[in-house]
Amino acid sequence: MVRLFYWMLKTVVLGPVLRLLFRPWVEGEEHIPETGPAIFASNHLSFSDSIFLPLVAPRRVTFLAKSDYFTGAGLKGRLTAWFFKGVGQLPIDRSGGRASEAALSSGLKVLGRGELLGLYPEGTRSPDGRLYKGRTGVARMALEAGVPVIPVAMIDTDKAQPTGARVPKLVRVGVRVGQPLDFSRYEGMEGDRFVLRSITDEIMYALMELSGQEYVDMYATAMKDRIARQKKAKAKEVADAATPGRAVGELEDVLDAQGLDEQHPGPAGEDAPPHRRAS
Numbered sequence: 001m002v003r004l005f006y007w008m009l010k011t012v013v014l015g016p017v018l019r020l021l022f023r024p025w026v027e028g029e030e031h032i033p034e035t036g037p038a039i040f041a042s043n044h045l046s047f048s049d050s051i052f053l054p055l056v057a058p059r060r061v062t063f064l065a066k067s068d069y070f071t072g073a074g075l076k077g078r079l080t081a082w083f084f085k086g087v088g089q090l091p092i093d094r095s096g097g098r099a100s101e102a103a104l105s106s107g108l109k110v111l112g113r114g115e116l117l118g119l120y121p122e123g124t125r126s127p128d129g130r131l132y133k134g135r136t137g138v139a140r141m142a143l144e145a146g147v148p149v150i151p152v153a154m155i156d157t158d159k160a161q162p163t164g165a166r167v168p169k170l171v172r173v174g175v176r177v178g179q180p181l182d183f184s185r186y187e188g189m190e191g192d193r194f195v196l197r198s199i200t201d202e203i204m205y206a207l208m209e210l211s212g213q214e215y216v217d218m219y220a221t222a223m224k225d226r227i228a229r230q231k232k233a234k235a236k237e238v239a240d241a242a243t244p245g246r247a248v249g250e251l252e253d254v255l256d257a258q259g260l261d262e263q264h265p266g267p268a269g270e271d272a273p274p275h276r277r278a279s
Contacts, residue, residue, distance in 0.1 A: 006060055006087050015055055021170055022160060026056040028177030034059075037111040037147045038180065041138050041203050043131055043211050044120040045158035048168070050089070052157060053118060056175050062110045063118040064103055067091040104141060111145040121203060122220045127227055129158055131204065131213035132220035139183070139199035143190035148180035149203055153211035176210045 009015065018024070032038075040061060042049060054061040070081045070091040084091075090110070092103040110117045119141070121134030142149050155174035162169075181203060189195045208215045216223065 003060070009087060010055060014051075018051070018055055022052070023172045024052055024056055025172070025174045026177065027174070028179075029056070029058070031150060031177045031179050032057060032059065032116075033148075033180070035114070037114050037145060038116055039111070039138060039142055039145075039147055039149045040116060040118040040152050041121050041134075041149050041207070042118060042152040043154055043207050043213065044122050044125045045129065045154050046125065046161045046163070048157050048161045048173075049120075049154045050118065052154065052173055053152060053175055054087070057116070059116050061116045061118045063089050064092045064107055065089040100137065104137065104144075107141050108145055111141070111147055117141075121200060121207075124220050124224070125163060126158070126213075126220055127163075127224045129213065131208050131211060131215045132223065133217055134200040134204040135219070136193070136196035136200045138203060139196040140190050142183055142199065143186055143188075143196075146184065146187065148182050150180050151178035151203060151206035151210055152176070153178070153207055153213075155211065178206050178210050181206060 040053065040057075042053060050063045050065065054063075065084055070084060071077070072080050090106050092106060107117050107119070119138050121138045122132045123135045126132060138149065153176040155176060156171055157173050160168050160171040160173050183199050186195050186199065204215070207213075
């Protein structure tokens, strides 16, 4: 039933509408294997990444989606849960520990069935359009399942659906598929954290080349926390400055002085690309 719903959405209901409105293009489709399991490792710019990638892929793709998408309240929450369940996406708890092991187990089951699994190594959407340090779960899963990793770059999906936007913009989006990465040389080394980091960095290097994004050598979650702290500090300073009797011009000077560039809030030295690992 789930498989039927997936293909109905893709070919009859949702797919034709999205193709007409967003005219998605795809490069490197020949790198997608016709049969057998593989991991799609994608950059993550927008909620819609999990929609456009399966739309252009000739085979069914299953994503591990955060559990929040399945537990939302109200009409929107129910519709979102219905949609994700209908297209066969799997909920995962991203709190770490045992939850991470459960996510790994879910992904391995998909690969064990010979299917395509979609993962976002960054772990969350980019807060500013740059590419962030990858989590090593993708490497561990690739080694345990013994499958290739196919790097996939989503292009301009953040422009079509910026974070927080309720109505998408009609911007043409693209998907660029890279050559499969074979990590069989590391077979049996999934317990070595240095190997996992080396593999993950190689995947992120491939994504950087495919997407053309600037690379930031820190986790996206850490950058989101930093931006949140900066916003909070800025709001406090503005509130403190807005005292009775203070001239409007003085308050504007304070705001100008606090101008934080949220596109590039990190300190120098955090934008070096990951090193390509030796084969």
